Amino acid sequence: MQTLPDAHxxxxxxxxxxxxxxxxxxxxxxxxxxERARVDPQFQADLAALLGDFAGRPTxxxxxxxxxxxxxxxxxxxxxxxxxHTGAHKINNALGQILLAQRMGKRRIIAETGAGQHGVAxxxxxxxxxCECIVYMGAVDMKRQALNVARMxxxxxxxxxxxxxxxxxxxxxxxxxxxxxxxxxxxxYILGSALGSHPYPxxxxxxxxxxxxxxxxxxxxxxxxxxxxxxxxxGGGSNAIGLFxxxxxxxxxxxxxxxxxxxxxxxxxxxxxxxxxxxxxVLQGTKTFLLADDDxxxxxxHSVSAGLDYAAVGPEHSNLRDVGRADYVYATxxxxxxxxxxxxxxxxxxxxxxxxxAVAHAMRIAPTMGKDEIxxxxxxxxxxxxxxxxxxxxxVPLKR
Numbered sequence: 001m002q003t004l005p006d007a008h009x010x011x012x013x014x015x016x017x018x019x020x021x022x023x024x025x026x027x028x029x030x031x032x033x034x035e036r037a038r039v040d041p042q043f044q045a046d047l048a049a050l051l052g053d054f055a056g057r058p059t060x061x062x063x064x065x066x067x068x069x070x071x072x073x074x075x076x077x078x079x080x081x082x083x084x085h086t087g088a089h090k091i092n093n094a095l096g097q098i099l100l101a102q103r104m105g106k107r108r109i110i111a112e113t114g115a116g117q118h119g120v121a122x123x124x125x126x127x128x129x130x131c132e133c134i135v136y137m138g139a140v141d142m143k144r145q146a147l148n149v150a151r152m153x154x155x156x157x158x159x160x161x162x163x164x165x166x167x168x169x170x171x172x173x174x175x176x177x178x179x180x181x182x183x184x185x186x187x188x189y190i191l192g193s194a195l196g197s198h199p200y201p202x203x204x205x206x207x208x209x210x211x212x213x214x215x216x217x218x219x220x221x222x223x224x225x226x227x228x229x230x231x232x233x234x235g236g237g238s239n240a241i242g243l244f245x246x247x248x249x250x251x252x253x254x255x256x257x258x259x260x261x262x263x264x265x266x267x268x269x270x271x272x273x274x275x276x277x278x279x280x281x282v283l284q285g286t287k288t289f290l291l292a293d294d295d296x297x298x299x300x301x302h303s304v305s306a307g308l309d310y311a312a313v314g315p316e317h318s319n320l321r322d323v324g325r326a327d328y329v330y331a332t333x334x335x336x337x338x339x340x341x342x343x344x345x346x347x348x349x350x351x352x353x354x355x356x357x358a359v360a361h362a363m364r365i366a367p368t369m370g371k372d373e374i375x376x377x378x379x380x381x382x383x384x385x386x387x388x389x390x391x392x393x394x395x396v397p398l399k400r
Contacts, residue, residue: 003248005316009198012322014289014315017197018282023177026184031199033104038206043099047207050095054128055085057092057210061218062379067346067363074369076362077227078349078379079215079243086121088352088381089208089239090192094121096207097190098129106188109133112176114141114169114235115307115354116148117381118192123157125190133157136175138168141306144389166300169235169310173284193236194314197285201315208242215376216246223374229365230255232378233358234328235272235307237314239380244326254327256365257317258357260303261330272301273330274313275321281312288315304333304393305353305386331360339363340383340390352381353390 009015009031017027037043051057060083064076081089101109109126112135113119119135126133135152139161142149152159165171173196180189194204219227230247232240234257247253262271269291271277278289283298290312291299303309320326331339336353339360344350351359355378362377369375383390390396 003245005198005202009202011201011316011319014287014318015198015201016287017285018287019197019285020181022181022184023197027197027199029104030100033100034199034203037100037103043103047096047099050099051092051210055091055095056083058214059083061215061222064347067343068366070346071363071366073366073371074228074373074375075371076366077219077374077376079211079376080379081211081239082349082351082355082379082382086117086124087384088117088121089211089242090118090121091124092210092242093192093204093207093238094118094125094190097188097203098125098131101131101188101190102129104188106186107131108183108187109190110136110176110179110187111190112136112169112172112192114138114172114309115305115352116141116145116152116385117307117352119157119159120148120151120155122190122192123152123155126157127155134160134179136160136162136172136179138166138172139163140167141169141172145306145385147388148385168301168306170284170298177284193238194241194316195236195284195286195288195312201286204238205241205245205316208238209245211239211242211378212244212246215243219376226250226253227374227376228252228254228369229373229375230378231258231358231362231375233258233308233354233380234313234317235260235310235354237317239378241314241316243378244320248325255325256361257326257328258361259313259328259330260305260308260357261332261335262302264332264334269300270302271330272303272308272310274311275328276330283312286312286315288318289313304336305357307352307354308357329361331357335360337390349379350383350387351379352383353386355380
């Protein structure tokens with residue numbers, strides 16, 4: 001099946017380059033530089049060294065023995081991206097893009113962030129290479145992810161609050177794009193997910209493929225075969241496409257992406273399940289599935305997890321759904337919170353609220369599968385950043 005976008009950046013009918021004229025030249029320059037870098041042995045060697053020595057790859061494949069026994073069905077394995085430096089998969093892409101920035105002579109780095117993990121990863125990469133770093137973040141997300149805001153500042157980044165609209169990820173991306181339009185000569189925009197204009201969906205996916213490449217090898221070594229089912233949460237979809245992509249040709253391996261079902265009523269604006277009630281449209285550089293009203297106005301979304309609280313999904317995910325290679329479901333806020341607690345208490349692993357959506361689906365589906373079947377969940381991030389938020393939601397006092 002198609003694994004590269006066409007010359008215009010499309011995965012089937014999805015993708016493309018829908019940006020102001022000012023950004024067309026820098027995007028084409030970026031695409032050309034990336035094409036050179038992706039076949040440059042030195043670039044790949046430098047990236048591999050950073051991923052190993054700095055980020056901590058390869059990450060472990062972990063058998064969730066107690067959770068498996070409790071659910072009474074399929075074996076559940078976790079790909080431990082939460083063990084990476086900065087606590088999530090986001091560092092894979094940040095390191096890849098910062099190396100591209102060095103090749104292109106760009107010393108000013110900008111980024112957007114929702115849950116804060118991409119912001120932390122970008123600030124970390126910028127500090128490692130001595131670059132100026134500005135991170136745009138919605139004011140609502142800054143409040144619920146205060147720990148990550150502090151981490152970015154400690155790393156030397158300037159965190160710019162965005163108060164427009166819903167003051168979450170969509171608005172943060174808008175501000176980052178405005179900055180880039182104004183400062184294209186010296187600025188590199190490290191986009192945080194597999195969305196936006198070409199070449200970002202392809203580029204971000206490629207930098208995260210290491211997740212699936214490692215998981216595939218580890219599963220064969222551990223079980224002597226591939227898993228029956230892959231599960232990952234999907235906001236923009238970077239951690240999911242990174243896991244899925246190396247398995248695309250393995251037709252016996254099913255794939256499920258889990259969106260944010262929010263309050264569970266998929267009418268109105270209390271969710272971020274783009275494949276359930278969404279429609280084809282264009283948002284922030286790409287044509288894909290998104291949540292909009294009948295007049296085409298982008299809807300305000302909701303999720304307990306800041307990283308899934310976004311109105312559009314990465315274009316490659318839209319294409320995988322169309323061709324039937326991957327399925328997409330949703331988990332509600334309540335299901336994600338229940339999974340957050342269950343994994344914490346059963347396995348001693350506190351997951352990010354984003355990741356908890358994937359865990360929720362694994363908990364839902366595992367009892368319906370045979371004990372000889374295998375589920376592989378991408379544990380995309382750890383939950384330190386969410387402890388304060390969950391405690392406040394559940395009125396648990398935290399002593400200082």
